[in-house]
Amino acid sequence: MLDAAVKALSDEQLEELTKVRQTLHMSPEASGEEEQTARFVVEQLKQIGADRVVSGIGGFGVIAEYQGAADGPTVMIRCELDGLPIEEISEVPYRSQVPGRGHLCGHDGHMVMVLGVAHMLAKYPPQKGRVLLMFQPAEETGAGAPAVIADQKFAEFRPDFAFSLHNLPGRPMGEVSICREYANCASRGMQINLRGKSSHAAAPEDGLSPATAMATLMGVLAELGAGGEMNDQFALSTLTHARLGEPTFGIAPGFGELRVTLRSISDALMDDMVARAEQAVARATKDLEVSISWHDIFLACVNHPESRDHIIKAAKYNGAALKELDFPMRWSEDFGRFGLDGAKSAMFFLGSGENQPQLHNPDYDFPDKLIPVGTAMFTTLIDQLLGLND
Incomplete structure (x- = not known):
């Protein structure tokens, strides 16, 4: 395992990723309309570096692939491309420039955390197996994950492990929450x-x-x-x-x-x-x-026990406050489809502030403080399963 300090994003990378997040925030696209967002993500991935970038999966989905030198499992880290058909009312200088559309669930932040993982993998590639960074379309309608899985392009990518996260208003900043079995209704x-x-x-x-x-x-x-x-x-x-x-x-x-x-x-x-x-x-x-x-x-999103244990281990390794939950979130997620497709999948939650507006509120804004936290969690999960070259 690489030392946590070694895996940390640099100040320059954090500054750049924050700018990228705010750029994404200004140009949200609703489910099934994420063409420009996907194109922007592909450009970012090509600049950062990946062994291969494949787009147009299940609609506008994008996968960045990283190959290890030895055989091993395939680990997928998934984030979402889509915004919401809600008018943003916040006063931030990077507020949405698209009438009737807003990144009011934090998917802009989720994408940037996974781009942070791309930075880490460009420097510390996996020792074995394969890493997939999945930028998934149409999560808000539940249509995205089924469309990705049904796409013939996805057949060669099917992961053994799949991880995702969602930011969680009302919980302390950076706290990691993990549900015992069901993660989402x-x-x-x-x-x-x-x-x-x-x-x-x-x-x-x-x-x-x-x-x-x-x-x-x-x-x-x-x-x-x-x-x-x-x-x-x-x-x-x-x-x-x-x-x-x-x-x-x-x-x-x-x-x-x-x-x-x-x-x-x-x-x-x-x-x-x-x-x-x-x-x-x-x-x-x-x-x-x-x-x-x-x-x-x-469908209900269910955490695989092995992947859940990896998340708990990663949270402890990174010194994050950890809260284990007996029951799921009330809201729903299509990420559970990857578990039904054969992946050992699990979703965890990152506290985004006790006084933050609720998800889908018109004044919601993803906190940039979470970027290094989510990046570290995902990078550690990859390191635990595949090892990263120093």
């Missing part, structure tokens, strides 16, 4: 379209309104999961949108739409929620035309 969006027949508001009996069915479903679907304290039966159903007819006074409505987000600690509980939700819709809408579609599908 499963979730999916349910869209229900109801169609009957409109009529004059003076003669509603001559039409077929979805209003009663919608009112019933708004109550019944909310009862699928009450949320509350996180435990091994956690389930939450959140009504996110409702629309009934035209915004007039003279028409009894003939159509309606409901959107609900289902969330659960495990995929098994999610399957149960989905079945009960579909049954509830069938019971409430017998006389209506109904269509159900599913969106933003995230």
